[in-house]
Amino acid sequence: MTTTARHEGKTALVTGGSRGIGRAIGRRLAREGALVAIHYGHDRAAAERTVKEIEADGGRAFAVHAELGVDGDAATLWSAFDRALADQDAEAGLDILVNNAGITVPRRIADVTEADYDRVFAINTKAPFFIIQRGLDRLRDGGRIVNISSVATRVAYPAIVSYTMTKAALDYLTLALAEELGPRGITVNAVAPGYTETEINPTLEIPEIRRRYSEASVFGRLGDPVDIADVVSFVASDDARWVTGQWIDASGGAHLGP
Numbered sequence: 001m002t003t004t005a006r007h008e009g010k011t012a013l014v015t016g017g018s019r020g021i022g023r024a025i026g027r028r029l030a031r032e033g034a035l036v037a038i039h040y041g042h043d044r045a046a047a048e049r050t051v052k053e054i055e056a057d058g059g060r061a062f063a064v065h066a067e068l069g070v071d072g073d074a075a076t077l078w079s080a081f082d083r084a085l086a087d088q089d090a091e092a093g094l095d096i097l098v099n100n101a102g103i104t105v106p107r108r109i110a111d112v113t114e115a116d117y118d119r120v121f122a123i124n125t126k127a128p129f130f131i132i133q134r135g136l137d138r139l140r141d142g143g144r145i146v147n148i149s150s151v152a153t154r155v156a157y158p159a160i161v162s163y164t165m166t167k168a169a170l171d172y173l174t175l176a177l178a179e180e181l182g183p184r185g186i187t188v189n190a191v192a193p194g195y196t197e198t199e200i201n202p203t204l205e206i207p208e209i210r211r212r213y214s215e216a217s218v219f220g221r222l223g224d225p226v227d228i229a230d231v232v233s234f235v236a237s238d239d240a241r242w243v244t245g246q247w248i249d250a251s252g253g254a255h256l257g258p
């Protein structure tokens with residue numbers, strides 16, 4: 001029996017792909033044959049390291065720069081992507097778009113400033129919206145959009161209220177777009193991690209917080225970025241062609257509640 005890598009011949013873009021969950025997604029998609037654009041904001045060295053890791057695994061990748069959360073970010077991202085693809089001598093177009101880049105505002109409502117609020121919405125909600133909008137002519141029919149949401153849109157986490165709102169908006173973007181893009185065979189889904197061991201969670205170094213976050217999952221451990229990447233790879237594959245408009249839990253059951 002012959003097997004084919006399931007993303008062979010596909011081109012993917014992972015925003016915030018230089019580290020954490022995005023890095024794991026980029027590595028996984030590349031391992032299964034995709035040519036992967038690793039988008040980054042300011043950490044060029046980390047993006048280049050991820051590209052090198054992918055190449056060392058036998059995959060193909062390149063880095064694309066655009067600071068999100070500033071005016072015109074989506075246009076900057078797509079022109080950088082187009083240029084980089086041309087440099088790679090790769091065919092123009094995209095099959096898999098993963099909106100992964102995000103930030104959090106770990107504050108209760110009383111402490112959230114207007115600047116915090118605007119920034120978290122600009123990066124987590126507005127950027128994916130316009131990246132999708134501006135990318136629609138590049139995204140091939142039959143393509144995949146995967147938005148990285150959060151289990152926080154199903155379980156109340158009071159200390160990240162503005163962050164949760166940005167992800168809830170992303171969930172509804174996912175639902176509405178799945179309907180709009182269906183006639184083109186494009187699926188749109190959200191994958192929702194729970195507490196995952198990445199730099200977005202610096203307080204994991206505190207043993208008590210680490211224990212509490214681990215216990216949020218029914219499996220009693222933190223998520224590993226690879227746990228999320230495996231789900232994204234499935235959702236981005238042909239195996240998931242009949243799945244669209246879904247919010248897919250990847251939190252180890254943290255959505256089940258205490």
Ligand code: NAD
Nearest residue numbers: 016020021041068100101102150193194195196198199200
């Ligand atoms: P992370 O901080 O390691 O990664 C976030 C990525 O987004 C980084 O590559 C960062 O450079 C990029 N980014 C942030 N602001 C940017 C900007 N202005 N311009 C360009 N790029 C920018 O954290 P992570 O956990 O890997 O987060 C990935 C996604 O997963 C995020 O959307 C996050 O909300 C979501 N998520 C994470 C967890 C968790 O516990 N780690 C839980 C639920 C959801």
